Amino acid sequence: MDPSDPPRPAATPEPEPVTxxxxxxxxxxxxxxxxxxxLKRLFGISLWGALKLLGLCILTGFFVMAANFDPGNPDFNLAEALRAILRQSFAALGWAITNFWQPALAGALVVLxxxxxWRVVSLPWRK
Structure with missing residues (x-):
């Protein structure tokens, strides 16, 4: 190495190979x-859905029968039939309010x- 040579920079470490x-x-x-x-997409329902549908049919049938609904009668009037169903519904609601509070209270004493x-016991598993 000659003293007139410019100084060399310090050696830099070799970079690690990139893997x-x-x-x-x-x-x-x-x-x-x-x-x-x-057809499966339209009418495929679960057992619980079928039971709810059956209950709705029965409930509706009670109101239809209470209104003496007969579409085959020549004197059939849709407006009068709807008024009769509405009138019977309010009558049934009034009867339920006056007479169903006792069984509802008795059932609530057991169910609530x-x-x-159950809510307290299942609390750790609920999100």
């Missing part, structure tokens, strides 16, 4: 959702404490 990231795991192809047939206990 490539491992390739991502293979992704399984996602199958498109299976299409259900039209059980419900509260």
């Amino acid at each position: 490539a990231a491992p390739p991502p795991p293979p992704v399984a192809p996602v199958a498109p959702p299976e299409k259900r047939p039209l 404490p059980v419900w509260v206990i």
Whole structure:
């Protein structure tokens, strides 16, 4: 090394070799959702849904029968039939208010404490 040579910079450490990231795991192809047939999409209901539908049919049937609904009668008048159904509904509601409070209270004496206990016991598992 000659003293007239310019000074050399200090040696820099060699950079570590860059290793490539491992390739991502293979992704399984996602199958498109299976299409259900039209009739199954329209009328496929659960057992609970069928029971609710049956209950609604029975409840509606009580009101229809109470109004003496007969669409085959030549004297059938839709407006009068709807008025009769409405009149009978209010009569049934009045009867329920005057007579159903006792069974409702008796049922609440059993159901509400059980419900509260169940809510308290199941609290750790609810979000």
